[in-house]
Every structure is written in structure tokens, then in C-alpha cells.
Amino acid sequence: MYIEQALEIVSQTHPGVVRSQNEDCVEFDVSCGLVVLADGMGGHNAGEIASSITVSLILTEIKHSLENMRPEERGEGGEDVGVMLLREKLQKANTAIYNASLSQPQCAGMGTTVVAGLFYDNRLAVAHVGDSRMYRLRGAIFEPITRDHSLLQEQIDRGMLSPKDARLSRNKNLITRAVGVDPAVEAEIHVHAVQVGDIYLLCSDGLNDMVEDDEIGTRLHMLRANLQLMAKQLIEMANDNGGRDNVSVILVKINGEFAVPRGWLAKMLSWFKSRIKYGD
Numbered sequence: 001m002y003i004e005q006a007l008e009i010v011s012q013t014h015p016g017v018v019r020s021q022n023e024d025c026v027e028f029d030v031s032c033g034l035v036v037l038a039d040g041m042g043g044h045n046a047g048e049i050a051s052s053i054t055v056s057l058i059l060t061e062i063k064h065s066l067e068n069m070r071p072e073e074r075g076e077g078g079e080d081v082g083v084m085l086l087r088e089k090l091q092k093a094n095t096a097i098y099n100a101s102l103s104q105p106q107c108a109g110m111g112t113t114v115v116a117g118l119f120y121d122n123r124l125a126v127a128h129v130g131d132s133r134m135y136r137l138r139g140a141i142f143e144p145i146t147r148d149h150s151l152l153q154e155q156i157d158r159g160m161l162s163p164k165d166a167r168l169s170r171n172k173n174l175i176t177r178a179v180g181v182d183p184a185v186e187a188e189i190h191v192h193a194v195q196v197g198d199i200y201l202l203c204s205d206g207l208n209d210m211v212e213d214d215e216i217g218t219r220l221h222m223l224r225a226n227l228q229l230m231a232k233q234l235i236e237m238a239n240d241n242g243g244r245d246n247v248s249v250i251l252v253k254i255n256g257e258f259a260v261p262r263g264w265l266a267k268m269l270s271w272f273k274s275r276i277k278y279g280d
Contacts (some may be wrong), residue, residue, distance in 0.1 A: 003033045006258040011035075011250040012231040016206055017243030023047035024204050024248040025055040032066050033119030034059060034257075036251045039132050039204040041178070042101075042110030049100070050112040050180050054093040055276025058116055061089045072121040072260050082118045083189050090114065090179065090187045095115060111178035115146060115202050117252070119194065121260040127189040130175045133208060135216070136192075137199040139222070140219025145192060149177035173205065198254040199224055203234075206247030210238040217270040227251045 009030050015022040023040035025048070038054045040047030042133050073083030093114075101107045113130025126134050131148040147153060151174040155161040163224050200221055208216070216234065223230040231249050238247040 001256040001258055003119065003258045004030050005132070006254065007033060007162075008253040008255055009035060009228055009250065010227040010231050011037075011248070012235050013248035014235045014239065014246065016246050017239050019043070019244075019246060022246045023051055024246040025051035026202075026248045026250055027055045027059050028250060028252075029059060029063055032063050034062055034116070035119075035200075035202060035252060036114065036116040037132055037202045037248055037250050038112045038114040038205060039130070039177070039206075039246070039248070040110065042107065046101075046107045046110035047093050047112065049107060050110040051114075052112050052212070053096055053100070054090075054112050056097060056180055057093045058086075058114075059091045061092065061095055062086070062118065069124055069205040071118060071125070071136065072123070072262065080125065082120055082123075082125045083191060086116060086118060086189055087187055090116070090129065091129060091185060094179045094185040095183075098183055101180060109181070109214045111180040113175060113204070114179050115204065115234065117200065119252070119258070122194055122257055124192045124200070125189060125193050126192065127187045129177050129179050129185055129187050131173075131205050133201075133203055133205075135201040135203070135213075137217060137220045138195060138197070138199070140221065142213070142220060144213070145190070147187070148175070149188070173209075194254050195252050196256060199227075200249040200252040200254075201234075202252075204246060204248045206243075206245035207234060207238050207249060209245060210241040210243065210247070215216040224253070 009028045011026045013024050026037045028035040036055045038051035040051030073081045113132040115128040115132040118125045128146045131150045134146045135144050
């Protein structure tokens with residue numbers, strides 16, 4: 001099955017109840033299995049600029065790169081090309097934002113969190129920086145597949161705070177990594193096998209700060225047949241609980257397998273694509 005048929009993707013973003021400006025940015029391209037969400041930070045319009053640069057650059061650059069290579073291929077050291085692309089393009093976005101913040105006074109100190117997913121060959125490579133998250137609903141199990149880069153998460157990992165106490169902490173939004181604040185950024189990237197029926201949720205902290213994970217998971221399970229309604233209700237839940245921040249979601253449902261053809265079939269498909277590309 002082609003990836004466009006295998007993946008169902010929807011997105012929504014909202015400024016929330018308190019803030020007038022939306023510094024979140026979300027985009028996806030089902031034809032190359034790419035989803036990107038960023039939550040910007042900075043004075044004036046700087047956060048919006050940082051998130052927009054990150055999402056636009058990652059989407060454009062990876063889409064262009066995939067015209068000449070397949071993400072399941074192996075690069076240097078045996079690394080998936082998909083993983084390599086996410087790392088390279090995130091660093092490129094980091095450099096662009098960092099340089100802009102140095103050269104444009106109104107953008108000084110801007111940065112953004114980001115979570116990006118690249119689906120290929122029945123797999124998902126997910127990269128993230130900061131506290132924007134990705135969750136997975138598989139069967140009845142709903143769980144995060146990213147871990148926040150935040151002071152709060154470090155305190156939980158060290159046993160200094162329980163997850164329950166952490167929700168009441170005043171340090172909830174102190175992140176330890178962000179795109180664009182330093183000359184280089186370290187993105188955390190992992191590869192997961194996907195299954196038909198999985199639903200993946202990417203969100204800014206405007207959702208999970210306002211709504212408990214259990215509530216999010218219950219709503220996804222109830223509405224798994226209707227992604228548009230699911231996205232709408234997640235936004236409404238965050239806003240009904242106070243909507244103190246911008247809130248954005250991307251939902252991806254796996255409706256079929258999208259393994260890459262191999263052997264003689266791969267060669268035949270490649271030949272057909274080349275004839276279409278060059279108009280033979």
C-alpha cells in the first residue's frame with residue numbers, strides 16, 4: 001500500500017483562551033510521511049518566527065531530499081537515512097534561528113521546541129527537542145513515546161518529584177533543550193515499529209499541561225474512528241480547562257501497512273517512476 005493510502009493525518013492549532021497570539025506551528029505532508037509540530041518562544045513575534053522557520057525548513061528540506069533517496073536506506077555507520085535526515089535538518093533549522101537571533105535585535109533569544117515524525121517502511125523515526133510530545137495509542141494502551149527535555153522531567157527521573165506532584169510544580173515550563181538558543185542542538189531520535197490501527201498524537205504542552213494523560217487517552221480511544229472530531233475535542237478540552245497556552249495537535253492513524261517493496265518489484269517501481277519523471 002502506498003503511504004498516502006496507509007496514513008490518515010489531521011492537525012489543528014488554537015491560540016488558547018489567555019493568549020492572543022499563536023506561536024505554535026504545525027504542518028504535515030502525507031506523500032512523504034512527515035509530520036512536524038513546533039512551539040515557539042521569545043518576545044514580540046519571535047516565537048512565531050522560530051517555530052515557523054523550523055517547521056518550514058524541516059518539511060521543505062526533507063521532502064526535497066526524499067526525491068533522491070529512500071529513508072530506509074543506510075547511511076554512514078549503518079544509520080537509517082530517515083534518522084540522519086531528521087538530525088541534519090533540525091541542526092540546519094537551529095543554525096538558521098540562532099543566526100537570525102544574533103543579526104536581528106527583535107529576534108534576540110528566540111527559540112522553539114519541536115517534535116517531528118517520519119513514517120517509512122512500517123516504521124516511525126521520531127525526533128524531538130524540548131517538551132513538545134508524541135504519544136501512541138495501540139489497542140487500549142496510551143503512552144508517551146518521547147520524554148520531555150525539562151527541569152521537571154529531570155527531577156522526576158532523579159526521584160525528587162512524583163509525576164503527580166510534578167503537575168503542581170511552578171517549574172512546569174522550564175525546558176533544558178530548545179532549537180535556536182545555542183550554536184548546536186542535540187535532538188533525541190528513536191525508531192519505532194508501527195502497527196495497523198496505531199494512532200499517534202503530536203502536541204504542544206498547551207494540551208498536556210491542561211489535560212491529564214488518562215483523559216487524553218480515553219478521548220482518543222472513544223473517537224478513534226473520527227480523527228477530525230478527535231482533534232477538535234482535544235483542543236476544546238485544553239481550553240475548557242483554562243487554555244493558558246497555545247494548543248496544537250497532529251493526529252496520525254495507521255490504516256494499512258507501507259513496507260517498502262524489495263527485490264524485482266522495487267526495481268520495476270523505480271523504472272516506472274523514472275519514466276514518469278523524465279516523460280519517457
